[in-house]
Structures are given as structure tokens and as C-alpha cells.
Amino acid sequence: MMKVRSSPSDVETRRAVGWVSILWFTAAVSSAAGQGVTLHTTSQEAARCGENLTLTCEASSSRPLDIKSFSWLFLAKNKSVCVADRPCDPEFVCDSAAELLVHRLSVTLLNVMPANQGDYLCKLHSTFGAKDSTTTVTVQDCLGGSGSSIKEAFARCWFSGVYPSGTVHWSQGKDNFTRASSTLQQVDHHGRYNVSSSLDIREGNPNQPYACSLWIPSAGKTLASLMVHPVGKQENRSSGGKVQLQWICVLVGIMTFMI
Numbered sequence: 001m002m003k004v005r006s007s008p009s010d011v012e013t014r015r016a017v018g019w020v021s022i023l024w025f026t027a028a029v030s031s032a033a034g035q036g037v038t039l040h041t042t043s044q045e046a047a048r049c050g051e052n053l054t055l056t057c058e059a060s061s062s063r064p065l066d067i068k069s070f071s072w073l074f075l076a077k078n079k080s081v082c083v084a085d086r087p088c089d090p091e092f093v094c095d096s097a098a099e100l101l102v103h104r105l106s107v108t109l110l111n112v113m114p115a116n117q118g119d120y121l122c123k124l125h126s127t128f129g130a131k132d133s134t135t136t137v138t139v140q141d142c143l144g145g146s147g148s149s150i151k152e153a154f155a156r157c158w159f160s161g162v163y164p165s166g167t168v169h170w171s172q173g174k175d176n177f178t179r180a181s182s183t184l185q186q187v188d189h190h191g192r193y194n195v196s197s198s199l200d201i202r203e204g205n206p207n208q209p210y211a212c213s214l215w216i217p218s219a220g221k222t223l224a225s226l227m228v229h230p231v232g233k234q235e236n237r238s239s240g241g242k243v244q245l246q247w248i249c250v251l252v253g254i255m256t257f258m259i
């Protein structure tokens with residue numbers, strides 16, 4: 001034990017030294033004890049939206065383990081998603097298995113969405129002390145659906161269930177028409193994007209198809225491409241409603257201009 005001279009004026013010092021030695025002792029014991037067990041997780045996992053992703057944590061020990069707690073924690077929400085031998089939320093499936101010197105705890109994230117991204121910490125408390133290990137989950141290459149149409153002077157295309165966010169590039173043959181387009185991005189309740197874009201096609205060749213592609217800047221790649229044919233079924237459908245809509249747009253345009 002550490003010797004501290006006791007005089008009333010020394011009480012604060014003695015307390016401080018006492019705390020420091022307790023902390024030091026605890027740290028030393030847990031690091032020495034932790035050596036009897038290794039915890040293994042993969043450091044990175046990537047999934048597409050809608051997939052199921054299983055994270056596995058494996059504890060191996062030199063002697064049989066007496067486990068006090070074994071769990072997976074989602075750090076972004078400070079939420080325990082899986083605790084060994086306990087029921088978990090319906091959005092996860094938890095599974096634990098044990099052999100003599102190996103214990104496994106796996107959690108399956110069902111229907112992965114952008115909100116599931118982040119660090120997952122596997123924590124083990126046992127007679128050997130405390131250990132933890134982290135897996136980082138990313139969500140990428142998500143695309144739910146897409147569609148295109150041509151109405152009057154505009155070609156339109158949309159991509160839904162997109163993640164990470166994207167933009168739309170337009171071209172016709174070798175000509176890049178992206179600058180003549182306008183793109184809108186809406187977020188759905190899962191955090192995915194619906195990216196829709198329209199292009200004024202009066203400048204292009206009316207007999208050639210346009211290509212619209214979904215470009216994901218953060219990934220540096222094109223996730224999908226559609227061909228939009230100017231001579232299509234929808235071209236004939238110019239109803240009175242559309243004409244009225246055009247007039248409303250013109251009026252709104254004039255009003256905006258006046259303001």
C-alpha cells in the first residue's frame with residue numbers, strides 16, 4: 001500500500017493520491033485480466049438499402065469464460081441493439097452461441113437503411129475484465145426504382161430510394177445537356193433520396209434518344225442510366241390540363257419577375 005502522512009491539511013492530497021492509486025490499480029487489473037480474452041469483429045461492413053446485414057463478435061479465451069454481459073451497442077443512438085440471451089427489438093435478429101473457449105454474439109440488421117449507418121460496439125464483461133471492439137457500418141449503392149417520361153418540351157426522369165445522394169446527368173449522343181436540366185432531390189422517411197430531373201429538349205435532336213444517368217458524387221460513379229426517347233407514347237398526351245398548367249407557370253413566372 002501507498003504510505004501517506006496524515007495531517008489535517010493533507011486530507012485533500014491524501015484523497016487525490018488515494019483516487020489516483022485506485023484508478024491505476026483498476027486499469028492495471030483490467031488490462032492484465034483482459035489479456036486472457038480476445039474480442040474479434042470486422043472493422044468495416046457495407047450494405048445496400050433493404051439488405052440484411054449480420055455483424056458477428058467473437059470472444060476467444062485461454063480459459064473458460066464466466067460472462068457477466070455480452071452485447072452490441074449502436075453508438076450513434078447509444079442504444080443496445082443486442083444483449084446475449086435476451087430478446088431484442090423486432091428490427092434486429094440476435095443470436096448467441098457458445099463453445100468451451102469461444103463465445104459468439106451476432107446481430108442482424110434487418111432491412112438496412114441510411115439510419116443504420118455508424119459504429120457498432122461489441123462489449124464483453126467477464127471474469128477477465130472488460131473488452132470492446134467496433135464495426136463501422138456504411139450504406140451505399142441504394143436504388144429503389146426509376147422512371148422516365150417526355151411531356152411537351154421536357155424529358156423527365158427520376159430515381160427513387162437513392163443513397164448516398166446523387167445528381168442526374170443528361171446527354172444525347174456525344175452532347176452533354178446536363179446544364180440545360182434542373183434536378184430536385186427529396187428525402188423519404190428512411191433517409192433515402194428521390195432524385196428527379198427534367199430537361200428542356202428543344203435544343204436537342206428530336207429523333208435521337210436522351211440518356212439520363214444517376215451520378216453519385218461521393219462514390220464517383222454512375223449507379224443507373226435510362227434512355228428517354230423523344231418519340232414516345234406520352235408525346236401525344238397533351239391535354240387541356242397541361243396547357244392550363246403551362247399558363248399558370250407563365251403567370252407565376254411573370255409575377256415572380258414583377259416581385
Ligand SMILES: *[C@@H]1O[C@H](CO)[C@@H](O)[C@H](O)[C@H]1NC(C)=O
Pocket residue numbers: 050051052110111
Ligand atoms: C431479411 O430477413 C428477414 C427475416 O429473417 C427475411 O424475411 C427477409 O426476406 C430478409 N431479407 C433479405 C433481403 O434477405
Ligand SMILES: *[C@@H]1O[C@H](CO)[C@@H](O)[C@H](O)[C@H]1NC(C)=O
Pocket residue numbers: 078
Ligand atoms: C448511454 O446510455 C446509458 C444507459 O443506457 C447511459 O448510462 C449513458 O450515460 C449514455 N451515454 C451517453 C453518452 O449518452
Ligand SMILES: *[C@@H]1O[C@H](CO)[C@@H](O)[C@H](O)[C@H]1NC(C)=O
Pocket residue numbers: 169171176177178179
Ligand atoms: C456533363 O456536364 C456536367 C456538368 O455540366 C459534368 O458534371 C458531367 O461530368 C458531364 N458529363 C460528361 C459525360 O461529360
Ligand SMILES: *[C@@H]1O[C@H](CO)[C@@H](O)[C@H](O)[C@H]1NC(C)=O
Pocket residue numbers: 145158159160161194195196
Ligand atoms: C420520385 O419523384 C418523382 C417526381 O417528383 C415522382 O414522379 C415519382 O413518383 C417519385 N417516386 C417515388 C417512388 O416516390
Ligand SMILES: *[C@@H]1O[C@H](CO)[C@@H](O)[C@H](O)[C@H]1NC(C)=O
Pocket residue numbers: 233234236
Ligand atoms: C400518337 O400520334 C400518332 C400520329 O400522330 C399516332 O399514330 C399514335 O397512335 C399516337 N399514339 C397514341 C398513344 O395516341
